[in-house]
Amino acid sequence: MLKSERFFVRLGAALGSRLGVGPKAASLDRAAAAGLPVPDGLIVLDELFGESLRQGWLQAAEGRFVLHDVATFERALNLPVVSPRLAVRSAFAVEDGATKSLAGYFDSVLNVAPQDVATALCEVWCSSLRHAAPHRRDVIVMAMVDARWAGVAATETDHEDDLINVTEGLADDLVGGRVPGETRNLPKINAFEGPTESGFAGRLQVLLRDVRRVFGRGNWDVEFADDGRRCWLLQVRPLTQPVTRNEWFTYANHREILPPLPSRLMTSLIASCAQDLFDYYRDFDARLPANRPFIEVFAGRPFINLSLLADMMRLWGLPTRLVTDAIGGRDVFGQGLRWGRLWRSWRALVRLGWAQLQSVGSAQNRIAWLAQVGQASDSDNFTTCLTDLQTVYTALVREMFSLTQAISGPMAALRRLGLLSEWAARHETITTRLMTDLDPLRDYVQAHPSVVDVLRRGGLPHDETFRQLWQDYLARYGFRGIFESDIAQPRYHEQPEVLLASLWLPRGALTPPPLPWFAWLVYPVWWQARRALDARERLRHAAMQTFDRLRQRLKRLAEQACATGALPAAEDVWLLEVDELKRLDGGWRVTPDFLATRREEQARFAEYDFPDVFQRFDDFTAFIRARAGGDLVGQRLPGIGLTRGTAEGRAWVCDTPTLPPGDTDEPYILVARAVDAGWIPVFAAVAGVVVEIGGDLSHGSIVLRELGLPSVTNVRGVTRVIQTGDRIRVQASEGAVEVLKSGVGAVSLASTPAHE
Template structure:
């Protein structure tokens, strides 16, 4: 500390707005004071005082807190208490005490509010609300001691744990303390300038109680709650709370507060009038504008006027989709990740890739006309603006029905939004995007007719001429995918190859190339399956069995080869030992039998090395980049299966399919039309089985492009590291498309703060992404869980059957394994997760639907499965005994004796 840095600063001092000097709370209040907001007079004991308090020995003790495990609550509590004791025993230096006492005397109040203001709190990315001490009604002589207590509270066990979980080093923070003249309000409470429950930025939420507002903040009473439309000023709802108790200062020079009962006749009165609500919400809107973003405002009503006690950002809100619409209308966005069963956050460059995928593709469909920005990003996820479809009456129901097949919560959210806000999607108020739908439809009747025609021809051919040869189809889709990938090698410069990553693939190309062929086979299969279910309404189990046991199915090919790798390792003790040690491929190649095993692994990677877990996130390494993932799967198979298990499993499923076909044939043979019916059923069965086994082929093909794109961008990253523009190769994924191209073309440094973007990515990555979000931030949902069944979660039934077993919660398939007979509980699954299915007895997924990867594989393997089980990975724990009902869509935690 230098002598130029004061221990105490007035909230009106411009230097008090510096976060590093007065902490989050103090800096926000100083900004409000500077903008002439009504704030009680006060000062801030600055971080210079804290730095004078903490000597070198104390700093050393504080730094050891970073070594703690945040889940080791006893250790955290003991070590945190030791640090607090050290600080209290040192006491405030005399110069600091004198500065505080002088400032308190100058304020001239009877009592004071003393509030902690840490440098790591009240930030847009982490509020740290409630982690530190606040004291109300403090007598002037007690203020220095309460300041000391506030400074010590920087190391409460809850604050230390919070910092450890959020990656904030304990020695990187400091504590300032706000000291304000105490007021005695008539009413006080909290105002959220955005609805903290729904996320709607247009709706303000107010909690209010008589007296001091800490009864509301602490949850000691049931306060009044009001919800107000900020745009129109309309009172949406006002719920009167019980308000049994209130709090007030003791007064008479005595520190502290006291709780008193509210007279019975006042408890059911409204704490705020409509006029007062209007004034308060307007005040909150101005605070939001001043501080930049939705705010959690603590306020008080004194003699008919409102004052702001403190304000912090609401950090729990899911970010708004960007780019924001410019037409003033409500827009609805659905999560692309949920539809793809991959809701995890992706870095900025990947978001640009997918936004362009949608925007360029739609632009192609409307023949170059401006179709608006349909691709959007929010919270590290890709969203698609579906407003144009929802504004067309004859499309919206069909669209939501189709979406429900892929992901029921997405469809439920859209239906809930349409039910509550029908006027926002009226055809009487068309937007530019809605008009673009008409252009798409017109285009569909012209150039796009060839696509529809191709689909129709494939469907007819499958019914008339018989199903496709799966080997031929796999060869075609592999050639298509490789040709796509090869296009990235055509440009001569790295900058042009990088540009090609974003230009060569879009939704129009997918729809016009693989869809007419592979999509036609799948459509024929879906139609055949529906006809079989209608023909035999009591034979759904048999039809389900027909959809399993395909040796040619991509995922089955993958798992069979992995099983073969495990069996080869079993035949070589040296290879088996090397795998169990966790050796890499180079090391395994040196042991007896290792060379042949490595050749088999390389053959597997030649076919499947372009795949990855969460592969729509192009930044993730492919299996060929990290063969350790494949070796880990082989190791798990060796631990939990016996030789030939994978072959026996496939044979059993094939026999069940043959038996199901024979049963349907037997049923069809009944009656005078039996011979004709048998021929028709045979054709439907062959069409269904022939097409449904191709369901993963398109993704297998397009994954070649993802892998090539990953390689090009990583090459760009290595160049930028070599030129000193980036510190690490993986930093390239935190650039935007334009930034990356500019750095490559101009050979100049990038000014992007990669570390800040990483922190923002880490912050949003832990957020639960909503399936549907609006341009106002609202996250509509469908049905809620039954509160009468506390141990049951419900979701979408996607694979029939009932099974009981022990849960294994898995979040990363590359590092975790599954024992035979365990129930896999996962956020989502894609082909990278498939090897875990070899040992699973059942499947529970937080996202997904009937046609997403996990559901398809579960049905292929005959595993009971439930998708769209919100919160499953946190509600259930590894070792819980579960019962899955894949027909009813329930997952029940059973009592364990």
């Protein structure tokens, strides 16, 4: 008589691996042995399949297996009854491998009565014929779960959420692709953390936490079923490919420093540096994702992965709003402090804090380094120039990370105390001096009407004193410019028209708000913030000088490529991506048809107007530019006040820095998607500023705070609802904008288009 113990073992006996069963059965056996909630069940071993063929109980016929002696087969197997309803699942050795899962490739039979197990086994074995190579044909027989909810979950090391796809009842239609189910993110919980959700979601959180405890920190695909009291583990296997998730993205401070549509070259350059940029944080904490993109390109624009930055905060136990407060946008995650995670991350946070304390000295070293790089060599080509540009951009942004973090704490404290605008208005960084150092020129122009006449006509005065003052200014600041972070954008020494036009517009004197006596009690906090602010703006100033050197190199190389016929026109260089430009060194020639297609694509991209945050799977057609209708008179639009005071006037809405017309004594209020140092000429011509997106620490916010202009930032959607000519009131102290009257004296908006 055959002994049935040869043919099956109980799940949880921890014998599966020793008996050589496949990964699927071995994983469930391991899970049950570790105390995870696996339904009662058995592993029917491949030895039964082999013995059945030898004894003739099971025979191959017409491409399938047929049971011929069911009674003898059942007596030999002699399976104990584990449940009145059973699931008979394939667990073949070729399933659930590290690189290939074959999920759903073989059959499972559900709701099987104990007397029908033999037939179900035969049916499952028949599906093994779909895979020609020899393999073990183990089968799992387990109790059916009376599922109220069931589905699959992906738990990945690179994410702080588990992604679940769930449906009511059994999950066979879901995993078979016959129903879509509901997809949602479930926050991970770690050891010693309780569930954050209620109902089955909370029970699933606990199950997935315990799966990670037993199987280790890895990428796992988990099948589950919840009966209303307990969440059961039905399967766990390696996740062989990362899941593309519906993550959140933001243009963030890119909106402040880049044109509405950046050049194709700059977008591709930023994307090419993305991994090195996020490695700044990974240097402090190796637990952070290594393969998750930090920047992705949508409609020709480089967007920051907000979900990734928020997950970094969540891993460290820090509030997710710290990210959006620094770079702009809104906090869609809403996690506060998590003390347990904060404690477990203390080493990384101490290292990060130490880097912040050293950031000013580090920035000074970087400024000295920037003065030495970017020079052309005798063997200069596109590859060497772009490699230098990538190196400079990466070094600049990584240094900015450290300085911004050093600024954020003191600035947040001063804002909470109501002293930030008071101290900032008494300070001047090198970026603010871009405007204040124009005062000698402006004073001279105001005193000489003949010079004003020339400037009004768009000319450059021949007045010797003016020319000397102008050349002195360009020597100090000529390498700066509008949207200067885009290498394709001209610098002031190349295109000074907006700067010159601002000289004949009077600039009102701004008086700093009074400084209360108790402000001196927190002067050390301001001192720390000021040091980092100065260092950050000096770093940017030095980097823009290096950018200008690199820009001139690219222009010379483009002219050479144009002379050899590799490029139709020198200015076409900005339409090409990094890899395409490097191909020019190898003899590639850009055709007019290629450029025509690229220009059409850029024109389509220019029509998009992305919100401050969006998700990967959003309908992008909804982002095509359109202004909202409706009467907004009397409404208040909330934001973040950067300064004190109130300003009232006509709205001047622009995408790029453009001066308002000087045809009225009524003041203008600038309304823009984002601002940076390139908007300084416009700041001199307006009474207040409203910005759609921007954080406390953006370059534009710092300048506005130091200038003391009544300014409000983070007014979501403002450029879509306020139109040029509307009368508005900026209430900076309250962080709000009020619409007083629509269309006061129609004004045509002649916005300068972004450079391609």
